[in-house]
Amino acid sequence: VLKERELIRRIRKMAGAHQRQRRAWEGHPVVAGIGDDCAILEMTAGHEALVTTDFSLEGVHFRREWLPAREIGRRCLLRGLSDIAAMGGEPLAAFLSLALPRSVEQRWLDGFLVGLLKLAQRYGVALAGGDVAQSPGAVLADIVVVGQAPKGKALRRSGARVGDGIYVTGALGRSASELKAFRGRGRPRHVSLAEPRVEQGQKLRGVASACIDVSDGLSTDLRHICEESGVGAVVEAEAVPVAQGATLQDALHGGDDYELLFTSAKPVPEKAAGVTITLIGEIVRGRKLELVDVAGKRKPFEEKGWEHFRR
């Protein structure tokens, strides 16, 4: 059983140890992190702050039986980094609020933090604060990530226009196909490591007219772009890049892939920072989302995103 003060000391020590490994830590925008009432971040001149918050709730977003603690910690931060990536931003600092039930052992917490901090380090992000509490039941984690983008240049969901191409980075459906495997076997044999498309998002500034990360599934996230932009969309099922081992249905509706879904009227490069970009459809007039299936038949592109999909 971990006491609150002990817990904070432990997190601070682990965060500090990871951060010191970064040689270029001097000049980082986190002026003060854990240890004061607030963190102090120095934003670059001419930039705007981006702030995102994401829950990772045991039983809702993850199961302790299915994933190692490290992967749960990693995914907790991944969700926040992916949101910054979707805006074309540069992540700067993360804040973690964590509620743990009494039954959680120190070993589990250490694994969770190692997974989270390794990913943070990889993307130059400091764990700059947070909160801890005891949970009556499940593990509850809330991550806040602060980033920045040049003023007026952040990618929004509302910029899609009629005639824009619809594009996606990488391939879709991997997480959904793995989830089915967990259900079948009870334990994953192999867990793929999705990466936040941070570099790719930054490369899309000035190219993408609208952008979102695929966290809830293509059919749901494309709807978000269409709703915010006041447009419709037609997607070619045959063009959608399906991840190895996944089905087309996984790719169309499965969540947690963290690829970027964007629209553009401009010439789009074949790759962004080493990741393939695929044209999957077109923005059209109206509000309807349609799917041209593999037989060439047009039908409504129904929403079977994460919420619906996992039931």
Ligand SMILES: [Mg+2]
């Ligand atoms: Mg998002």
